[in-house]
Structures are given as C-alpha cells and as structure tokens.
Amino acid sequence: MKPVALITGASAGIGGELARVFAAHGHELVLVARRQDRLAALADEIAASGRPRPTVLALDLETRGTVATLAADLSAHGLEPAIVVNNAGFGLSGAAAKLSRDEQLAMIDLNVRALTELSLAFVDSVARHRGGILNVASIAAFLPGPGMAVYYASKAYVLSFSEALHRELAGSGIRVTALCPGPVQTEFQRRSGMRLPAAAKIFELSAMRVAQIGYDGLMRGERVVIAGGVNKIAVGLMRLIPNVLLLRAVDRRARRAGGE
Ligand SMILES: NC(=O)c1ccc[n+]([C@@H]2O[C@H](COP(=O)([O-])OP(=O)(O)OC[C@H]3O[C@@H](n4cnc5c(N)ncnc54)[C@H](OP(=O)(O)O)[C@@H]3O)[C@@H](O)[C@H]2O)c1
Numbered sequence: 034m035k036p037v038a039l040i041t042g043a044s045a046g047i048g049g050e051l052a053r054v055f056a057a058h059g060h061e062l063v064l065v066a067r068r069q070d071r072l073a074a075l076a077d078e079i080a081a082s083g084r085p086r087p088t089v090l091a092l093d094l095e096t097r098g099t100v101a102t103l104a105a106d107l108s109a110h111g112l113e114p115a116i117v118v119n120n121a122g123f124g125l126s127g128a129a130a131k132l133s134r135d136e137q138l139a140m141i142d143l144n145v146r147a148l149t150e151l152s153l154a155f156v157d158s159v160a161r162h163r164g165g166i167l168n169v170a171s172i173a174a175f176l177p178g179p180g181m182a183v184y185y186a187s188k189a190y191v192l193s194f195s196e197a198l199h200r201e202l203a204g205s206g207i208r209v210t211a212l213c214p215g216p217v218q219t220e221f222q223r224r225s226g227m228r229l230p231a232a233a234k235i236f237e238l239s240a241m242r243v244a245q246i247g248y249d250g251l252m253r254g255e256r257v258v259i260a261g262g263v264n265k266i267a268v269g270l271m272r273l274i275p276n277v278l279l280l281r282a283v284d285r286r287a288r289r290a291g292g293e
Pocket of ligand 1: 041042043044045046047048065066067068069071092093094095120121122123124143169170171172213214215216217218219220221222224
C-alpha cells in the first residue's frame with residue numbers, strides 16, 4: 034500500500050493551502066471534500082507543478098458511513114494514510130436557540146464526529162509509517178462563544194481530544210497536533226454568516242501562512258500550535274481572564290456583529 038497524506042476540506046481555504054504545502058514537501062495526497070470540480074482543479078494544479086497528481090474523493094463527511102466508504106476507496110486505489118489532516122469544518126453565527134437545530138447537529142457531525150472517526154480509523158497505517166494526525170481546531174477552542182456556541186464548543190472538543198490523543202499515541206510514534214488558527218479570510222465567513230470586525234485585522238493571517246505553520250508544527254511533533262504571535266498572546270490572556278468576563282466580552286461582540 035502506498036502511503037499518502039489524506040486532507041479533508043481541501044476544496045477551499047486553509048485545506049487547499051494545506052494540500053499545496055504537503056505537496057511541496059513531497060507528500061502524495063488524497064483530497065476530500067464535497068465539490069469534485071474544485072478538488073480536480075487543485076489536483077491538476079499540483080500535477081502541473083511536477084508533483085504526483087492527488088487522488089480526489091468527493092464525499093460528504095457529515096453523512097454517517099462516509100469514513101467506511103473512504104477507507105474502502107483508499108484500499109481500492111492501493112493507498113493508506115501516513116498522515117491524516119482533519120481540516121473540514123464550518124461554523125454558524127447566531128443564538129443557538131434560534132439557529133436551525135439540524136444545521137447545528139450537522140456541524141457536530143462534521144467538526145466532531147467525522148474528525149474523531151478519521152483520527153481513529155487509520156491509526157494502524159499512520160503508526161506503520163510513523164506519521165501523524167493534524168486536527169484543525171481554532172483559538173475559539175479556548176473559550177465559550179455566545180453567538181457561535183456550538184462552533185466554539187466543537188473546537189474545544191477538537192483541542193481536548195487531540196491533546197489527549199497526542200499523549201495516548203506518543204508511544205506508537207504517531208504525532209498528533211491541534212492547529213489553532215485565529216481569523217483567516219476564507220469561505221468560512223460567508224458560510225457561517227460571520228462578519229469580522231475591523232479590529233480583527235491584527236489577529237488575521239493568510240490561509241497559506243496558517244497551513245505552513247500547521248505543517249511545521251506537525252513535523253516537529255508539537256501538541257498544540259497557535260498560529261501567529263498576536264493569537265498566542267490573546268490565548269495567553271484568555272487563560273488568565275475568568276470565564277464570566279470572557280463570556281460577557283464575546284457576547285457583547287457577537288450582539289454588535291449581529292446588529293442586536
Ligand atoms: N477561517 C477562519 O477564520 C478559521 C479560523 C479558525 C479555524 N478555522 C477552521 O479551519 C478549517 C477550515 O476552514 P476554512 O476557513 O478553510 O473554511 P472554508 O474555506 O469554508 O473551507 C471549508 C472546507 O471544508 C469542506 N467541507 C465543508 N463541509 C463538508 C462536508 N460535509 N464534507 C466534506 N467536506 C466539507 C469544504 O468543502 P466542500 O464545500 O467542497 O465540501 C471546504 O473545503 C475549519 O475546521 C474551520 O473551523 C477557520
């Protein structure tokens with residue numbers, strides 16, 4: 034079986050840039066997302082740069098059973114993951130009680146359930162290749178998020194799960210890294226209905242920079258990687274400020290952004 038880096042959510046944003054970074058470092062890729070045309074265009078671009086053409090699998094990871102389909106597709110292609118990058122995810126802005134319950138549960142299916150299943154499904158092959166698992170969390174993982182409650186909670190799960198897995202799998206030579214970006218201009222804002230305030234500019238990094246930071250962190254075997262100096266300082270402060278004050282500040286910002 035040929036070792037590959039499996040990257041979810043590669044049809045846009047941070048995932049697309051992660052694919053470019055992994056390809057540039059010589060990894061053979063499998064790209065997963067729902068939009069086949071976008072994945073095929075990225076695979077063509079990578080092939081045109083002289084790298085092996087990534088295998089493209091158009092799959093909806095919110096649907097139960099998809100990881101089993103993915104595993105069967107990989108084995109039919111003679112491929113097995115040495116690296117798993119769980120990047121696919123989305124958020125929704127608004128009060129949890131007012132947002133669609135189905136959409137919020139679908140967010141948990143993608144951000145939490147699929148990420149967990151993919152982290153665990155290929156442990157044997159990742160161990161065989163002494164590879165790793167890169168899980169994309171967020172700086173939202175470090176505090177509760179009124180106005181995006183389920184999204185923040187999903188990222189807190191990603192961080193907690195990845196840190197524990199880092200410890201559990203250390204003995205088998207598997208690196209597990211939680212990548213925590215701050216704001217990045219991608220399709221995320223449109224899908225979530227979130228408007229970034231002008232002040233968020235100082236926290237912003239490009240998707241390419243975040244992907245490179247994530248790749249380097251995984252290769253170094255870091256447990257948690259917070260992308261960018263300003264975001265590191267912000268997370269340091271969040272750890273010092275009591276939740277009651279953080280909740281008030283995030284709630285105020287969310288209400289302003291939502292025009293309430
Ligand atoms: N942008 C930010 O400010 C920011 C900050 C911190 C963390 N993050 C995290 O970074 C990750 C990437 O986000 P991004 O900013 O790059 O967002 P994005 O541009 O919206 O990209 C999201 C990717 O996930 C894929 N995806 C969505 N639903 C899917 C599904 N059901 N099945 C398979 N793939 C699915 C999308 O592809 P298809 O639509 O083709 O399926 C797309 O490739 C997410 O986990 C996000 O939470 C983002």
